[in-house]
Amino acid sequence: MKKQKFISKCCVCGKxxxxxxxxxxxxxxxxxxxxxxDELEKYYxxxxxxxxxxxxxxCFKKAKEEAEQWLKENVLV
Numbered sequence: 001m002k003k004q005k006f007i008s009k010c011c012v013c014g015k016x017x018x019x020x021x022x023x024x025x026x027x028x029x030x031x032x033x034x035x036x037x038d039e040l041e042k043y044y045x046x047x048x049x050x051x052x053x054x055x056x057x058x059c060f061k062k063a064k065e066e067a068e069q070w071l072k073e074n075v076l077v
Contacts, residue, residue: 002046002047002048003046003047003048004047004048004049004050005043005047005048005049005050006049006050006052007040007049007050007051007052008051008052008053008054009051009052009053009054010033010053010054010055010056010059011053011054011055012055012056012059012062012063013056013058013059014035014037015033015034015035015036015056016033016034016035016036016037016040016051017032017033017034017036017054017056033056033057
């Protein structure tokens with residue numbers, strides 16, 4: 001049975017980020033958001049990579065601004 005690893009994947013732009021403490025299993029540059037799908041492809045043989053949805057830093061900032069604007073316009077205070 002393969003060892004499971006969770007990989008955060010932005011549900012807006014598709015960037016991924018390694019999630020977890022065990023950095024020796026992956027190249028060290030994968031601990032930032034980026035398009036790492038080609039890099040991660042070689043690990044599917046040894047690991048059961050589970051993509052969890054999330055937001056990268058840029059998409060989170062944009063989603064937060066949009067949510068705040070929607071709240072200002074639509075929520076009765």
